[in-house]
Amino acid sequence: MKTGSIEASGGGPLLKVEGLAISFGRAAITTSVSIALERGESIAIVGESGSGKSVTARAIAGLLPPGLNATGAITFDGMSVMPLPERERRKLRGYRVSMLMQDPFTMLNPLMRCGDHIDEMLRDRPEFASRQARGGEVQRRLEEVGISDPDVARRLPFELSGGMCQRVAMAAALARDPDLLIADEATTALDVTSQADIMKLLGHIQRERHMGLILVTHNLRLAFATCQRVYVLYAGSVLEVGDAISVERRPFHPYTLGLLLSEPPVDIRVQNLVAMRGSVPRAADVIDRCGFADRCDWASEVCRASKPPLGALSALRSTACLRQDEIQSEIDARRATALSEEPKALSRGETTDCLVRVDSLSKTFSGARGRPVRAVREVSLHIRSGECVGLVGESGSGKTTIGRCLVGLENPTSGNIVIDGISAGDYRALTKGDLARIRRTIQMVFQDAYSTLNPRHSVGQALAEALGAAVGATDPVTPERIVSLLAEVGLSASYTSRRPRSLSGGERQRVAIARALAVEPAILVCDEPVSALDVSVQGQVLNLFRRLQVEHALSYLFITHDLAVLRQIAERIYVLYLGEIVEEGPTEKVIGDPQHPYTRRLVKSIPRGTIKLTR
Incomplete structure (x- = not known):
C-alpha cells in the first residue's frame, strides 16, 4: 500500500475509513466510525449537532484541530493516509481532497478580492503561470458555479450575499479539480432557493467530473434529495447505513425514524410534530452501551448492557439496533401513521379585529x-x-x-x-x-x-430583568414567578442558575421565548x-x-x-x-x-x- 505518493491509482474505492476513533485526551468523541465512498458517488453523513459529523469530516480531510487525536485507518485511492507526514497530507488536501465549509464568510479572507481566492489555487499549475491566463481561468471557474458577472472577481466578500459568497467559496474549493469534495453543512446558512441552486450546481459539477462527494448535514430532506447513500451518526457512532431511497422509505433504527418524523412535512399540516425527547449525549458517556437508549421508546436492558455493533442486514443496509427484528413492525406502523396524518382543522373563530x-x-x-x-x-x-x-x-x-x-x-x-x-x-x-x-x-x-442573551447573566437574572419591566419596578419579582415562566417553555427550575454558554441551541431559544413572554x-x-x-x-x-x-x-x-x-x-x-x-x-x-x-x-x-x- 502506498504511503508517500499522492498520484491517483485508479483502482478500488476512492475512500475507505475503518474504525476511526477521535478523542480529546481520554474523552472519546467518535468511536469506530467506518465509511466507504466509490468514485463519483455521493454520500451523506447525517445527525444532530454533537453527533460527530463535522469532526469526522475534518479527520478525513486532515484538518483536526490541535488537541484532538485520531486512530484507525483512512485509505484514499489505495493510499494509507494516517501515516503520511503533514507536508504530504497538505499536498493531498490541496490537490485531491477539498472541503467546503458552512459559513462562506469564514472561508473567504475578508481582505482578499473574490477572484484572488481562486487565483491563489491556480498559481502552481504551469498552464496558469501568467496572470492573464489565471484571470481567464478565474472567470471560467466563476461561470462554472453560476456567476456570469465579471465584476464579482473584483469585489470583496462583504459586498456579496451569502449565496454568492458560497458560490465563490465553491469555485475556490473546486479550482484544483479534486477527486473528493467534503461539504460540511455548506448550505445551512442559505435560504431555500440559494440552497437549491448551490446543490444543483454541485450535483452537475460532481457528475461532470466523476467526483466523490461527502455531504455533512442535519437536513434529511437535502440528504435524500442529493445523495445516493446515507450514514446516520449519533453520539460518535454510526447507527444506520443504507441507500437513500431505502432508508427514507423504511428506517431500521429508532433514531433514524426519529429524525425522519421530526422533519416538518411540506405536503400536509400534521396535528402534532414528532419531537424526540432529550439531547445527544457525549460519546464518552455512552461508550459501553447504545447511545440512543435514553431517548428510545423501545429500549430494554439488553440495549444498555453493551455497545451494539453495526450489523449488515443486506448488501446495502446495516443497523446498530439489537432489537431491530422485534420492533421493525412497530417502526413501520409509526412511520405509516405519520405519513397519513390528516391536517388539523383550525378552530379559531372568524374575526375582523x-x-x-x-x-x-x-x-x-x-x-x-x-x-x-x-x-x-x-x-x-x-x-x-x-x-x-x-x-x-x-x-x-x-x-x-x-x-x-x-x-x-x-x-x-x-x-x-x-x-x-x-x-x-x-x-x-x-x-x-x-x-x-x-x-x-x-x-x-x-x-x-x-x-441576545448577556453571557455574564444567569437565566434567572435575564428573566428577572424582563419580569421587572412587566410588573413594574415597585412589584417584587419572586423566584416562583421565574420558575413559572421557565415552566411555560418546558424548562425546569434548575435552569435559573445556568448561563447561556451551558445551554443547547434549543434551550437558549426557549429562554429567549420565556423572556419575550414575561410582559404577557x-x-x-x-x-x-x-x-x-x-x-x-x-x-x-x-x-x-x-x-x-x-x-x-x-x-x-x-x-x-x-x-x-x-x-x-x-x-x-x-x-x-x-x-x-x-x-x-x-x-x-x-x-x-x-x-x-x-x-x-x-x-x-x-x-x-x-x-x-x-x-
Missing part, C-alpha cells in the same frame, strides 16, 4: 457611496388576534426589516403601522404611556438567541426562530409555539424562508420578493396552489425525497 395593521410600509437605507437601497416597498399586511401569519422570502427580501419596524428597531421611511389601536410608525414620537403599552403588546424572538404580550414577531436548530429541536420549539398560541391566544408574525415550517404553524402567508408582497392567502392555497412565479420557485426549491405524504 386586527391587532396589527401595516399600510404601504416602505424602508430605504443608505447604501454604498450614498446610493439609496429600497429594502421594503409599499408593504401592507394585517394580523388578527390569536392568528399566526407567515412572512416568507429569500435572504434580502426585506422580511427582517419589516419585523424590526414593527418592534421599533427601525423607523419606516413611509407608511404607517397600527398596533392595538396605536399608531406606531415612529416609536420616537409616542407618548411614554403609549410606548409602554406597545412594548407590552409586541415582543420579538430573534434567530440567534445566544447573541399579545403578539410575538418571530424572526427565523428555528432555522439554526437541529431538526429534532426544531420540532420541539414549533410544538412549543403552537401550544403557547392556544394557551395564551398569542398572535405571531412568523418570519422564515422555510415553507415546510410555515405549513405547520401559519394560517395565512405573505410572500415577499425584493421588498414587495407578490402573493398572499391561506397557507393551504399558497403552498398547495401557488400563483406567482416566485412562490412556485420557493415551493419547487424545497428539497424532497421519494416519499409523498398522503392526505
Whole structure:
C-alpha cells in the first residue's frame, strides 16, 4: 500500500475509513466510525449537532484541530493516509481532497478580492503561470458555479450575499479539480432557493467530473434529495447505513425514524410534530452501551448492557439496533401513521379585529457611496388576534426589516403601522404611556438567541430583568414567578442558575421565548426562530409555539424562508420578493396552489425525497 505518493491509482474505492476513533485526551468523541465512498458517488453523513459529523469530516480531510487525536485507518485511492507526514497530507488536501465549509464568510479572507481566492489555487499549475491566463481561468471557474458577472472577481466578500459568497467559496474549493469534495453543512446558512441552486450546481459539477462527494448535514430532506447513500451518526457512532431511497422509505433504527418524523412535512399540516425527547449525549458517556437508549421508546436492558455493533442486514443496509427484528413492525406502523396524518382543522373563530395593521410600509437605507437601497416597498399586511401569519422570502427580501419596524428597531421611511389601536410608525414620537403599552403588546424572538442573551447573566437574572419591566419596578419579582415562566417553555427550575454558554441551541431559544413572554404580550414577531436548530429541536420549539398560541391566544408574525415550517404553524402567508408582497392567502392555497412565479420557485426549491405524504 502506498504511503508517500499522492498520484491517483485508479483502482478500488476512492475512500475507505475503518474504525476511526477521535478523542480529546481520554474523552472519546467518535468511536469506530467506518465509511466507504466509490468514485463519483455521493454520500451523506447525517445527525444532530454533537453527533460527530463535522469532526469526522475534518479527520478525513486532515484538518483536526490541535488537541484532538485520531486512530484507525483512512485509505484514499489505495493510499494509507494516517501515516503520511503533514507536508504530504497538505499536498493531498490541496490537490485531491477539498472541503467546503458552512459559513462562506469564514472561508473567504475578508481582505482578499473574490477572484484572488481562486487565483491563489491556480498559481502552481504551469498552464496558469501568467496572470492573464489565471484571470481567464478565474472567470471560467466563476461561470462554472453560476456567476456570469465579471465584476464579482473584483469585489470583496462583504459586498456579496451569502449565496454568492458560497458560490465563490465553491469555485475556490473546486479550482484544483479534486477527486473528493467534503461539504460540511455548506448550505445551512442559505435560504431555500440559494440552497437549491448551490446543490444543483454541485450535483452537475460532481457528475461532470466523476467526483466523490461527502455531504455533512442535519437536513434529511437535502440528504435524500442529493445523495445516493446515507450514514446516520449519533453520539460518535454510526447507527444506520443504507441507500437513500431505502432508508427514507423504511428506517431500521429508532433514531433514524426519529429524525425522519421530526422533519416538518411540506405536503400536509400534521396535528402534532414528532419531537424526540432529550439531547445527544457525549460519546464518552455512552461508550459501553447504545447511545440512543435514553431517548428510545423501545429500549430494554439488553440495549444498555453493551455497545451494539453495526450489523449488515443486506448488501446495502446495516443497523446498530439489537432489537431491530422485534420492533421493525412497530417502526413501520409509526412511520405509516405519520405519513397519513390528516391536517388539523383550525378552530379559531372568524374575526375582523386586527391587532396589527401595516399600510404601504416602505424602508430605504443608505447604501454604498450614498446610493439609496429600497429594502421594503409599499408593504401592507394585517394580523388578527390569536392568528399566526407567515412572512416568507429569500435572504434580502426585506422580511427582517419589516419585523424590526414593527418592534421599533427601525423607523419606516413611509407608511404607517397600527398596533392595538396605536399608531406606531415612529416609536420616537409616542407618548411614554403609549410606548409602554406597545412594548407590552409586541415582543420579538430573534434567530440567534445566544447573541441576545448577556453571557455574564444567569437565566434567572435575564428573566428577572424582563419580569421587572412587566410588573413594574415597585412589584417584587419572586423566584416562583421565574420558575413559572421557565415552566411555560418546558424548562425546569434548575435552569435559573445556568448561563447561556451551558445551554443547547434549543434551550437558549426557549429562554429567549420565556423572556419575550414575561410582559404577557399579545403578539410575538418571530424572526427565523428555528432555522439554526437541529431538526429534532426544531420540532420541539414549533410544538412549543403552537401550544403557547392556544394557551395564551398569542398572535405571531412568523418570519422564515422555510415553507415546510410555515405549513405547520401559519394560517395565512405573505410572500415577499425584493421588498414587495407578490402573493398572499391561506397557507393551504399558497403552498398547495401557488400563483406567482416566485412562490412556485420557493415551493419547487424545497428539497424532497421519494416519499409523498398522503392526505
